[in-house]
Amino acid sequence: MIKYISPTFINNLLDQIDIVYLIKNRVKLKKKGKNFFGICPFHLEKNPSFVVNSTRQLYHCFGCGVHGNIIDFIMNFDNLSFLESIESIANIFNIPIIYAKKSYLSKKIYKNNIYYKLISNLSIFYKKSLFDPLGKEAYKYLLNRGFNLYIIKYFSIGFSPFYWTNKISNNTKNIKILYEKLGILQIDKKNNNYYDIFYNRIIFPIKNIKGLIVGFGGRVLKNQNPKYLNSSENNIFHKSNELYGLFETKKENNIIKKVLVVEGYIDVISLFQFDIKYVVAILGTSITNMHIKKLFSITNKIIYCYDGDKAGIEAQWKSLKISLPFLVNGKQIRFMILPDGEDPDSLIRKEGKILFEKRINNTLSFSKFFFKRLFLKNFFSSCEEKTSLIYKALSFIKLIPDYFFQINLIKKLGEKIGIINLIDIYDSFKYEKKIIINNNFKKTTIRRLLSLLIQNPKLINLVPKLEFFKSSNINGLFFFIKFVNFYKNQNLTTVKILEQYRGTKLKKVLETLLTWNHMIPDNEIENFFINLIKKLKINILEDRQEYLISLERIKGLDYKKKQELWSLNKILIKKKII
Structure with missing residues (x-):
């Protein structure tokens, strides 16, 4: 029989227990001021970054970012479910558990x-x-x-x-x-x-x-x-x-x-x-x-080890880009490049454990792989090409939260390109770096478009009529279309947009988008915006295509939807060729 515990009991339980008392029996804590500090139990670290606040009854780790109340701690530390963690806490403090007669468990669970x-x-x-x-x-x-x-x-x-x-x-x-x-x-x-x-x-x-x-x-x-x-x-x-x-x-x-x-x-x-x-x-x-x-909640080092072919190298590069926002101090990613035509299964059977582990111990660091890949096809025959590479490199580096790591990477970039004082360029987007860290925004196509629209409201006239499907799985698409339809043909200014959202949760989001530096010259913003719109249109069609393929697999398509899928395939092939 499934057990249920009421929210009232949970709230009373949290009122009666002391988070410090419970955690210090599992983690060595040292009091500094009003807080207690210790080595985080959820990731490897040498210096204590795990903080327990007795007043708020919360914990937080500045190293790996884990946080929560005592229930969250027990769930993560003892690998228990939500219900099991409550039962465990109640037993520790000898508090009788009152199970609810009425179900508070959702049908989904x-x-x-x-x-x-x-x-x-x-x-x-x-x-x-x-x-x-x-x-x-x-x-x-x-x-x-x-x-x-x-x-x-x-x-x-x-x-x-x-x-x-x-x-x-x-x-x-x-x-x-x-x-x-x-x-x-x-x-x-x-x-x-x-x-x-x-x-x-x-x-x-x-x-x-x-x-x-x-x-x-x-x-x-x-x-x-x-x-x-x-x-x-x-x-x-x-x-x-x-x-x-x-x-x-x-x-x-x-x-x-x-x-x-x-x-x-x-x-x-x-x-x-x-x-x-x-x-x-x-x-x-x-x-x-x-x-x-x-992965970073259980280790400090991730090693990407993909197949030793062109697709594998591309996957390594893609993994690097996705990993950038997670490279805080103490966390690292490395790259194990296998011989051409080999995969981990085939290679370890040929070489055995000892030689394979030697490869693991001699993997490429982030910086070595980053610059090796970045300079792969770049021969600086013109100032334009060198400038383009600088912008491309900085667009990646600025996503790294670790400021000192950024500085070292920019210095290395300057040495490779031949610009000694390249580090000075970085000062122009220090503020944007802080905004990204505080808000943890990923620069999706929708957010880039909204950011450009807020910064340059006249661009709204370049937005064509976009189709919205009820099956759409693109985050923010409905809001973007609604936003454009509402403000089109109005005397639009940035101030008016922000004022419209005063007192709402979206205001802070839009203010953040306003600060984004897209690293684009003013005379290229319009073309960049148009290309983003083209990309969005393709994303919308691809999303619809994926939905129809999935639907066909589950229950089949009627004639009308089959025609739609055929038409979409034809359009997307044409667009990608162009």
Whole structure:
């Protein structure tokens, strides 16, 4: 039976406990003034940056950014759920727990618990199937790839048989509908039977940081596309949040000095088998902000180790750019460039653990990879090219929160370009740097457009009519279209825009956008704005395209939507060629 605790009890609990008393039994704290300082338990550090405030009953770490009340601390420190942490605190202080008669648990959480159970049961079925006669070929494939029985069982690898129960009885129909919502089952419209989207694939269960299975990855046995298939996005699985192997990495290490980020399941499993147990894999996508936050909460060093080909190098560069806002003092990213044609799985099997770890210990630092990549195709045949490179480099460097790291990078840039006093240029956007840190804004296309409009209101006349789909997943698009439609054909000024939002939460946001320095000469602002609009239009069409493809996969498209998808494909191909 699911337990419920009322908000009233939680508030009373927080009133009765002392956060300092509880935390100092887990972290050594030293009082300085009104606050207590200690070494943060959530990341590696030498100097104490973890602060507990007894007056506000809150904690905060200036190193990794974790913060919250005592419930948050217990959840993170003891790896407990929200309910479990409350029960733990109540037991420590001998406070009787009063469970609510009325449910305060949302339907969403209740459904999620059902999904966790269903997906766990399915994983057990897949594991069993690998060792059944139907899984003989899959098991043989894994052995031929060099995996031993222990590692196969450790990662709960399984196999999806080529069939699924086609007869739908009254007892199983509802369960199958739930599996369909998880994106695992689909209906064959020809015979109205359910089939498993992972059929005839080797199954890799994907666990969240708590060890709960949230999805699957499936690999084909023979050469056919797609080679890998992940669970679709659903209530409990979001690939931008999850990292394959993160739970196992935390499980195997009390202190995680570094984490290797690779591209695939096989890479993680192979490295673990060779006793390199600090590896995670992204799930068929680029590294995300959430991924980096999770990794930097358990380690101070991230090493990107992608395949040794052109696509792998491009992925390394993209990871560098996404990582920039997270490079605070003490945090570092490094790059492990593999030989051409190799991946972590193939290389460790050729070289073994000792040589592979030598490569790990000799990875490229951020600065070396940054400048190597930046100067790859830049031969300064003109002042214009040199100026363009400076702006490009500074646009990346200014996103780094660590000011002294910025200074060193700019000095190095000046040496390479031949401008000794380049550091003076940086003073022009010191203020903008502070705004970015305080507000933690990512410069999306929508925000750049709004920023330029606030700074140069006349640009609003260049905005064409934009189409908005109800299915749109582009953050801020609805607001942007509403903003443009409201202010178009008005005698618009920056002051009027800000005054319109006085007393609202958006005012502070717009004031921040007003301070953004786009590093663009005045005579190029209009063209830059037009290009951003073109980019936005493509993003809108791509977003609609992705929605229709997803819809087709789930339940199919009617004739009208098929025509729309065909038209979108044609338009996007043409736009990208142009």
